[in-house]
Amino acid sequence: MALKSLKKQRRIQVIALAAGALIISTGLIGYAMRDGINFFRSPSQVMAEPPRATEVFRIGGLVEEGTLVRGQGETVRFSVTDGGATVPVVFTGVLPDLFDENQGMVGTGRYVEGVFEASEILAKHDETYMPKEVVDALKEQGVYQAPGS
Incomplete structure (x- = not known):
């Protein structure tokens, strides 16, 4: 009788230990990813609800015509628009x-004092491709035109 009780107690300890390890590892993964998850926002969403200056996110749209200014060195300024906001x-x-x-x-990048400070810029990689998030944002503003139209 004592042997069965000992096995049952050992099994409960192993299950409790495994559950504790699972909870701790889930918490550590969430903590590590807190800055690694970059949410996408359109220019209209950024202007409607400006994110905190510490929040890293992705912004997408069209590079607005007439705004591309190449400065000294490698610094570039431009505006991104979705047709509804810039x-x-x-x-x-x-x-x-x-x-x-x-x-x-x-x-x-980050939105700091009214300017998006980009740490990385991606452009479409051929004449017909545009990221899905950008297409969706442009369609929402009614300014999307399919390639070749």
């Missing part, structure tokens, strides 16, 4: 080859 962007680095005005782009 957000000024500053980026220091090398832009992708296909980056140009009236082209789709996605940037990762």
Whole structure:
């Protein structure tokens, strides 16, 4: 009788230990990913509800015509629009080859004092592709035109 009780107690201890390890590992994964999850926002969403300056997110839309200004060194300023709102962007680095005005782009960075400070800029990689989030944001504003139209 004592042997069965000992096995049952050991089984309960193992299950409790496994459950505790699962809870701790889930918490650590969530803590580690808190800055790694970059939510997408359109320019209209950024202007409607400006995110905190500490929040890293992705913004996408079209590079507004006439706003691309190449400064000293590798600093570039431009505006990104979805047809409903426009957000000024500053980026220091090398832009992708296909980056140009009236082209789709996605940037990762922070919105600080009314300017999106990009740490990374992606441009569409061929003549027909545009990221789904950008297409959806442009369609929502009624300014999306399919390639070739």
